[in-house]
Amino acid sequence: MAQKSDMAQKSDVVHHYLRPKKKFPHVWCSGCGLGVILGSLIRSIDSLQMSKNDIVVCSGIGCSSRLPVYIDFNTLHTTHGRAIAFATGIKVAKPKLKVIVVTGDGDCLAIGGNHFIHACRRNIDITVILANNWIYGMTGGQFSPTTPTGSRGTTAPYGNLEQPFDPTSLAIAAGAAYVARSTVYHVNQLDKMIKGGLEKKGFSLVEIISNCHTYYGRLNREGDPVKMLQWQKKHAMPIEAARKLPPEKLEDKFITGVLHDVDKEEYCHRYDRLIRELANASRERS
Amino acid sequence: MKRVVKLLQGNEACVEGALMAGVRFFGGYPITPSTEIAEGMARRLPTIGGRFIQMEDEIGSIASIIGASCAGVKSMTATSGPGFSLMQENIGYAYITETPTVIVNVQRGGPSTGLPTKVSQSDTMQAGHGTHGDYYAIALVPSSVQEVLHFTIKAVNLSERFRTPVILLLDEVMAHMREKVDIPNPDEIEIVERKRPTVPPDWYKHFALTATGVSAMASFGDGYRYNITGLIHDELGFPTAEPSEIVAMLDKLKQKIVKHAESICEFETNGMEDDPKVAILSYGIVARAAKQAVIIAREHRLKVGAIRPTAIWPLATDSLRKRLKNVRQLIVAELNQGQLINLMKQHIDQRHTEIIPLQRYDGEIISPGQIFNKIKEIKHHGSEI
Ligand SMILES: Cc1ncc(C[n+]2csc(CCOP(=O)(O)OP(=O)(O)O)c2C)c(N)n1
Numbered sequence: 001m002a003q004k005s006d007m008a009q010k011s012d013v014v015h016h017y018l019r020p021k022k023k024f025p026h027v028w029c030s031g032c033g034l035g036v037i038l039g040s041l042i043r044s045i046d047s048l049q050m051s052k053n054d055i056v057v058c059s060g061i062g063c064s065s066r067l068p069v070y071i072d073f074n075t076l077h078t079t080h081g082r083a084i085a086f087a088t089g090i091k092v093a094k095p096k097l098k099v100i101v102v103t104g105d106g107d108c109l110a111i112g113g114n115h116f117i118h119a120c121r122r123n124i125d126i127t128v129i130l131a132n133n134w135i136y137g138m139t140g141g142q143f144s145p146t147t148p149t150g151s152r153g154t155t156a157p158y159g160n161l162e163q164p165f166d167p168t169s170l171a172i173a174a175g176a177a178y179v180a181r182s183t184v185y186h187v188n189q190l191d192k193m194i195k196g197g198l199e200k201k202g203f204s205l206v207e208i209i210s211n212c213h214t215y216y217g218r219l220n221r222e223g224d225p226v227k228m229l230q231w232q233k234k235h236a237m238p239i240e241a242a243r244k245l246p247p248e249k250l251e252d253k254f255i256t257g258v259l260h261d262v263d264k265e266e267y268c269h270r271y272d273r274l275i276r277e278l279a280n281a282s283r284e285r286s
Numbered sequence: 287m288k289r290v291v292k293l294l295q296g297n298e299a300c301v302e303g304a305l306m307a308g309v310r311f312f313g314g315y316p317i318t319p320s321t322e323i324a325e326g327m328a329r330r331l332p333t334i335g336g337r338f339i340q341m342e343d344e345i346g347s348i349a350s351i352i353g354a355s356c357a358g359v360k361s362m363t364a365t366s367g368p369g370f371s372l373m374q375e376n377i378g379y380a381y382i383t384e385t386p387t388v389i390v391n392v393q394r395g396g397p398s399t400g401l402p403t404k405v406s407q408s409d410t411m412q413a414g415h416g417t418h419g420d421y422y423a424i425a426l427v428p429s430s431v432q433e434v435l436h437f438t439i440k441a442v443n444l445s446e447r448f449r450t451p452v453i454l455l456l457d458e459v460m461a462h463m464r465e466k467v468d469i470p471n472p473d474e475i476e477i478v479e480r481k482r483p484t485v486p487p488d489w490y491k492h493f494a495l496t497a498t499g500v501s502a503m504a505s506f507g508d509g510y511r512y513n514i515t516g517l518i519h520d521e522l523g524f525p526t527a528e529p530s531e532i533v534a535m536l537d538k539l540k541q542k543i544v545k546h547a548e549s550i551c552e553f554e555t556n557g558m559e560d561d562p563k564v565a566i567l568s569y570g571i572v573a574r575a576a577k578q579a580v581i582i583a584r585e586h587r588l589k590v591g592a593i594r595p596t597a598i599w600p601l602a603t604d605s606l607r608k609r610l611k612n613v614r615q616l617i618v619a620e621l622n623q624g625q626l627i628n629l630m631k632q633h634i635d636q637r638h639t640e641i642i643p644l645q646r647y648d649g650e651i652i653s654p655g656q657i658f659n660k661i662k663e664i665k666h667h668g669s670e671i
């Protein structure tokens with residue numbers, strides 16, 4: 001029998017984790033980057049060799065936040081912007097669970113921005129998969145906190161007047177332990193970045209530049225999914241290469257790879273230590 | 287066993303009750319007059335293997351306790367008006383996802399920042415209709431520090447039994463006043479645990495339609511993998527837009543509360559035995575004044591009674607009407623501009639029972655004397671008491 005191609009093997013793995021029956025067709029537009037993220041997340045989880053029962057995937061509201069519904073784990077589709085706060089409760093209550101949040105740029109950085117920075121600050125062991133498509137997809141193309149200045153959204157009909165922020169810098173400044181960026185074009189790199197995040201004991205963020213051709217692409221004349229992926233290919237600059245280049249050469253580029261990776265005590269670990277110390281102290285007293 | 291009696295503040299009694307009921311996770315954000323509950327939980331929980339987290343706001347607090355409850359741990363938060371407002375969207379989420387949670391709202395004067403350190407009952411309506419959409423709430427209203435302890439246990443029990451958020455509605459005075467509290471022995475109290483599934487994972491439905499309206503609940507990590515969503519969902523927890531499934535789910539959520547109104551909401555009465563024609567209806571701290579007013583009135587040979595519900599959501603309306611059968615004038619006393627009174631007008635036949643308001647919203651409590659004056663006024667207007 002012929003060996004299955006690398007591609008076919010990768011897709012077999014994905015099928016093993018999709019929910020059977022009823023859940024398909026999915027709600028996404030064909031060609032949306034979110035499908036790539038789904039595949040990559042599954043492969044990364046698969047590489048951990050953990051039981052499906054010990055994995056929780058939590059999300060807010062948005063096209064990206066629909067992702068958990070399709071995959072066979074403990075899944076919690078919550079309210080807009082709040083996924084990280086729900087995930088915090090799950091993780092603190094049952095630290096043995098691997099807790100993953102799938103979110104969008106609006107969900108995570110606008111309405112959920114406060115929960116996001118405070119989860120970084122606590123360095124709680126949650127992996128946030130941020131699908132950044134620079135737009136509010138689900139509600140039909142309004143600008144988001146990552147929409148570039150001047151780009152169009154339905155609520156920025158004359159171009160966005162605001163400046164975007166960079167979620168990776170925000171996460172690093174707020175105290176995250178692992179921060180990486182990739183794109184839906186660079187799938188192999190993406191698999192690695194997510195795996196790195198999942199393996200990190202502490203707060204990890206993987207920002208993924210994803211295409212929403214239906215709204216961002218159309219409103220900004222950036223064309224179809226293929227053109228948008230080509231744009232990603234052309235403008236992504238791996239951090240190793242970027243370090244060697246002068247700033248002028250990086251002007252129209254965005255940096256990909258592991259941007260930040262530090263070891264420090266994780267929140268639940270600290271709490272466990274407190275519980276043990278209090279128990280010891282009470283034993284000594286009695 | 288030796289009885290343990292303590293002098294406790296309402297908020298402290300709430301902490302005791304929660305720990306006895308098995309609460310092992312608390313997510314909260316400080317706000318007067320509820321803060322002592324968070325402080326007590328922060329101190330006590332880690333000493334018994336539980337966990338406390340101070341969240342970044344109240345939206346996060348309620349989200350965290352829903353998450354913790356999904357992970358199988360009894361969970362609670364505590365707040366006051368402004369925080370309670372912030373929690374509303376996720377209270378609806380706990381309701382639609384049938385996740386047991388307890389929310390303590392220590393009422394203070396509102397709206398907005400209002401009167402942070404003053405007593406009020408102006409969240410009476412919000413407790414029942416705060417979140418958007420059709421929603422059937424449970425809100426318990428204790429009236430002594432002793433009851434705060436017992437009702438906290440009851441709130442946890444009801445949330446587990448019905449798989450729903452339960453609100454414990456206190457007020458600033460109840461939270462801060464100190465009273466003697468009999469600490470029950472653990473074997474004297476009933477502790478309810480949510481029903482766990484016994485079927486194999488393949489058969490499990492997280493939102494099964496059952497005869498009682500309540501279905502077994504697995505926790506994350508137990509080997510039952512399922513989806514939870516705040517979208518209208520089918521029995522398996524997947525979003526649905528099928529009209530019959532929508533109706534089945536909303537009806538189930540409603541019926542499991544409404545059908546049990548008579549067991550959730552009880553009544554305490556004082557001086558109702560000899561069928562007085564005038565009675566006072568109130569809840570919480572005001573019911574304490576009403577009880578005293580009945581004593582004063584009776585000393586003045588005025589036949590008056592008092593009645594108070596132990597829950598305002600849902601109200602046991604059948605029992606209420608039965609108890610008010612002979613009452614011609616009902617004084618509804620409350621610390622707001624008229625909320626409980628509207629509920630009463632909805633449920634009581636005003637051709638038979640006149641409803642008389644007694645409202646105070648200046649940050650002070652209604653005194654027994656104030657109620658007694660109202661009774662005298664009624665007498666003065668020619669009513670036979
Ligand atoms: C409290 C609240 N406000 C607004 C909405 C409407 N809403 C739903 S999704 C969304 C934006 C989603 O954008 P993003 O997170 O970027 O996800 P995408 O759809 O682009 O993947 C908004 C504003 C909501 N559901 N809840």
Ligand code: SF4
Pocket residue numbers: 027028029031032033034063064133137138211212213214215
């Ligand atoms: S609207 Fe945009 S983000 Fe949403 S599914 Fe379509 S392409 Fe993807």
